Amino acid sequence: MVSANNYRAPSVKRALDILELVAKSSQGLGISDLARRLKISKGTVFGILNQLEEKGALIRGPVGKNYSLGPWLNALSSQGRAYIRLREVCGPEMHRLRDELNQSIFMGVATRKGVTVLEARQAAGVIGISAGPGTRLPLSAGAVGKVFLAGLPDLEVNRVLEKGLRKHTPHTVTDPDQLKSQLKEIRARGYAVEENEYLMGVWAASASLGASQGLPAALWSVGFIGSLAPGDLNELGLSLHQAADRIMALLSG
Numbered sequence: 001m002v003s004a005n006n007y008r009a010p011s012v013k014r015a016l017d018i019l020e021l022v023a024k025s026s027q028g029l030g031i032s033d034l035a036r037r038l039k040i041s042k043g044t045v046f047g048i049l050n051q052l053e054e055k056g057a058l059i060r061g062p063v064g065k066n067y068s069l070g071p072w073l074n075a076l077s078s079q080g081r082a083y084i085r086l087r088e089v090c091g092p093e094m095h096r097l098r099d100e101l102n103q104s105i106f107m108g109v110a111t112r113k114g115v116t117v118l119e120a121r122q123a124a125g126v127i128g129i130s131a132g133p134g135t136r137l138p139l140s141a142g143a144v145g146k147v148f149l150a151g152l153p154d155l156e157v158n159r160v161l162e163k164g165l166r167k168h169t170p171h172t173v174t175d176p177d178q179l180k181s182q183l184k185e186i187r188a189r190g191y192a193v194e195e196n197e198y199l200m201g202v203w204a205a206s207a208s209l210g211a212s213q214g215l216p217a218a219l220w221s222v223g224f225i226g227s228l229a230p231g232d233l234n235e236l237g238l239s240l241h242q243a244a245d246r247i248m249a250l251l252s253g
Contacts, residue, residue, distance in 0.1 A: 031045050071118060090247055151208050
C-alpha cells in the first residue's frame with residue numbers, strides 16, 4: 001500500500017507548474033514554450049491546458065496562441081490582483097452610471113472563447129437584460145463585440161473576419177467592408193452602439209476599458225428598444241466612454 005506521504009499526482013504537479021510559469025510571464029505562454037520548459041510532450045501540455053482553460057484558470061485572447069491567467073484565479077494568484085483592481089475601480093463608476101441612467105451596466109473581458117462578464121449592476125425597477133458574472137457572450141455580440149474588434153490591429157481583425165461572423169439576426173453586420181467601416185467610426189468616437197444586431201428588440205452600447213493582464217476589457221449597457229428616447233442611445237454610449245476614460249486613468253495612476 002502506498003502511504004499518503006509518498007503518493008504523488010504527476011498531472012496535478014504539472015498543472016501547478018504550468019500555472020506558475022504562466023503567472024511569471026507578462027505576455028503569456030504557448031504550448032511549445034511550456035513543453036520545452038517543463039521537458040514534457042506537447043500532447044501532455046495540450047491536455048492539461050484544455051482542462052485549465054475549461055475551468056477558467058487559464059484563458060487565451062480572441063487572437064493568438066498564448067495562455068494567460070484567468071479570472072477564476074483572482075483569489076488564488078498574485079497576478080489575479082489586476083482583475084480585483086479592475087473590479088474595484090469599475091464598481092463606483094458602474095453604480096453611478098446605473099443610478100444616473102437607470103440602466104443596467106456590465107463589465108467584462110474578451111477571451112478566445114468569447115466575452116466573459118466580470119461585474120454587473122442591475123437597474124432597480126427596470127425590466128431589462130440580466131447577465132451575471134461568469135456569463136459568456138460571443139465575440140460577435142453586437143456593440144460589445146465591435147468594441148473589442150475595434151481594439152485589435154487591422155491584421156488581427158482580418159484574421160477574425162476570415163473565419164466568418166455569425167449572423168444572429170437579419171440586422172447583424174457580417175459584411176467585412178461594412179464592418180471595417182463601422183470599426184473605424186468606433187475607434188474615432190470611442191464607443192459602439194447598435195439595435196437589433198445581436199437580439200431582436202434589444203439595443204446595446206459599449207466602450208473600451210483598454211487591457212488588463214493582456215486581455216481587453218469593456219463597459220456596456222443593454223436594454224429593450226423603447227426604454228430609451230430617440231437619440232438617447234448615442235448619449236448613453238458617450239457616457240460609457242467618459243466613464244471608461246475615468247476608470248483607465250485611475251488604473252494607470
